[in-house]
Amino acid sequence: MSETSYDLIVIGGGPGGYVAAIRAAQLGMSVACVEKEATLGGTCLNVGCIPSKALLRSSELFAEAAHGFADHGIKADVSLDLKTLMGRKDKIVGDLTAGIAYLFKKNKVTHISGAGRITAPGSVVVAGAKAEQTLTAGRILIATGSQVTPLAGVEIDETRIVSSTGALALKKVPKRLVVVGAGFIGLELGSVWRRLGAKVTVVEFLDRITPPLDLEIAKTLQRTLKKQGMTFKLGAKVTAAKATKTKVTLDVEPVKGGDVEKLDCDVVLVSVGRRPYTDGLGLDEIGVTRDPQGFITVDSSFATNVDGIYAIGDVIRGPMLAHKAEEDGVACTEIMAGQAGHVDYDLVPGVIYTSPQGAGVGQTEEALKESGVAYNKGKFAFSANGYARCLGETDGFVKILADAKSDRVLGVHILGPDAGTLIHEAVTAMAFGGSAEDIARICHAHPTLAEAVKEAALDVGGRVIHA
Numbered sequence: 475m476s477e478t479s480y481d482l483i484v485i486g487g488g489p490g491g492y493v494a495a496i497r498a499a500q501l502g503m504s505v506a507c508v509e510k511e512a513t514l515g516g517t518c519l520n521v522g523c524i525p526s527k528a529l530l531r532s533s534e535l536f537a538e539a540a541h542g543f544a545d546h547g548i549k550a551d552v553s554l555d556l557k558t559l560m561g562r563k564d565k566i567v568g569d570l571t572a573g574i575a576y577l578f579k580k581n582k583v584t585h586i587s588g589a590g591r592i593t594a595p596g597s598v599v600v601a602g603a604k605a606e607q608t609l610t611a612g613r614i615l616i617a618t619g620s621q622v623t624p625l626a627g628v629e630i631d632e633t634r635i636v637s638s639t640g641a642l643a644l645k646k647v648p649k650r651l652v653v654v655g656a657g658f659i660g661l662e663l664g665s666v667w668r669r670l671g672a673k674v675t676v677v678e679f680l681d682r683i684t685p686p687l688d689l690e691i692a693k694t695l696q697r698t699l700k701k702q703g704m705t706f707k708l709g710a711k712v713t714a715a716k717a718t719k720t721k722v723t724l725d726v727e728p729v730k731g732g733d734v735e736k737l738d739c740d741v742v743l744v745s746v747g748r749r750p751y752t753d754g755l756g757l758d759e760i761g762v763t764r765d766p767q768g769f770i771t772v773d774s775s776f777a778t779n780v781d782g783i784y785a786i787g788d789v790i791r792g793p794m795l796a797h798k799a800e801e802d803g804v805a806c807t808e809i810m811a812g813q814a815g816h817v818d819y820d821l822v823p824g825v826i827y828t829s830p831q832g833a834g835v836g837q838t839e840e841a842l843k844e845s846g847v848a849y850n851k852g853k854f855a856f857s858a859n860g861y862a863r864c865l866g867e868t869d870g871f872v873k874i875l876a877d878a879k880s881d882r883v884l885g886v887h888i889l890g891p892d893a894g895t896l897i898h899e900a901v902t903a904m905a906f907g908g909s910a911e912d913i914a915r916i917c918h919a920h921p922t923l924a925e926a927v928k929e930a931a932l933d934v935g936g937r938v939i940h941a
């Protein structure tokens with residue numbers, strides 16, 4: 475085999491692609507991973523999940539020191555050094571992307587730098603900094619992820635009108651930030667800049683925030699964010715943006731129709747969703763089919779309609795989340811190796827890193843109502859949890875939805891401290907087909923936040939203790 479021929483070429487080095495490449499190598503395949511950006515890790519590591527969480531953590535500490543210490547009897551003089559805060563974020567990103575390069579070396583995955591284009595089944599041309607090179611392989615896996623959905627009339631310049639990428643690297647705290655789209659990106663990055671001092675207004679098309687979350691969780695989250703100082707304009711859309719030297723003026727229209735409101739601000743964050751990214755891959759030329767939204771269509775083994783070409787992650791159906799892409803990557807390569815890979819899309823948890831955090835898995839209450847499934851509901855508020863009180867983080871609750879007949883857990887939704895960690899007890903229970911009774915009978919350490927999950931499970935059976 476020549477050095478440009480592989481068992482598998484993965485196009486895209488994000489969480490889907492790099493995990494697939496490593497797993498394929500573990501399974502004995504010779505693997506090349508083609509990535510067009512300078513570092514591995516994709517959107518998630520470079521300009522997504524990781525830098526946003528670094529900024530969320532720093533801004534939480536800043537807000538806590540500025541407003542939360544007094545309660546504890548701690549006096550502090552607090553000021554912000556944004557350059558150091560951003561530097562910390564950049565170092566975390568740098569360390570983690572270098573970590574993937576190390577994992578590639580360890581697993582003998584060849585990292586090829588440049589943009590890959592599929593010229594025929596089994597053949598990829600890579601346009602890198604140097605000359606083009608042709609790679610061949612038995613199989614090709616597309617893991618090129620997603621890109622920001624543009625908003626008509628609002629042109630992103632990444633300084634005044636920004637996507638998440640620009641919002642992660644603002645040079646100063648804007649006085650007024652308008653967030654367009656009350657989804658995960660908008661509310662997380664809106665929270666960062668609000669905590670650092672911006673006045674944040676969120677404009678959302680729907681009459682609710684965070685569409686994938688359970689409605690009761692979303693409504694409570696919105697109330698809490700409002701209490702923290704965020705302003706919401708629901709049922710409204712931004713139709714135009716005009717940037718001058720000193721400000722950006724937005725046209726905001728009620729969705730139902732009515733007068734256009736002019737909204738002035740210093741920075742606008744456009745966060746109205748993401749769409750599959752397949753530009754320049756040559757899919758039309760080789761006839762890979764996509765659905766009307768641009769998602770590559772695949773079968774249960776992640777195979778496209780063209781022999782030897784596979785796709786995973788944000789470019790195919792399912793939630794556009796890093797952890798879902800990773801699961802796709804593992805399942806897809808295991809199937810290639812003759813094993814039984816499978817991803818249960820009903821059990822992909824979602825987490826929003828606001829304060830408090832929101833997390834959910836399985837069916838929402840609205841979905842159960844709509845499908846006419848009879849269910850019992852258990853709820854427990856963090857204000858009744860001893861450890862939450864000690865932390866001073868009592869906003870939110872745990873809600874468990876269980877089948878009325880079998881008691882099998884169908885959905886769990888949490889708003890509260892560390893909800894992103896707590897949800898995994900529910901994911902585990904559900905993956906094993908567990909019932910609310912199972913969770914209720916498991917001994918949970920005291921005092922912990924996890925006791926709120928147990929109490930909600932007890933409440934499903936009408937025997938909650940601490941409420």
Ligand code: NAI
Nearest residue numbers: 655656657658659660678679711712745746747748794825
């Ligand atoms: P999103 O799909 O979560 O939310 C977009 C929001 O924009 C929706 O509420 C939608 O109704 C609204 N919208 C759409 N068009 C609009 C318009 N013209 N005017 C006003 N509002 C409008 O998308 P987002 O926040 O951009 O995130 C992209 C993807 O990244 C999502 O799949 C999200 O789940 C994922 N993500 C996940 C995170 C996590 O796991 N913690 C963090 C950040 C993003």
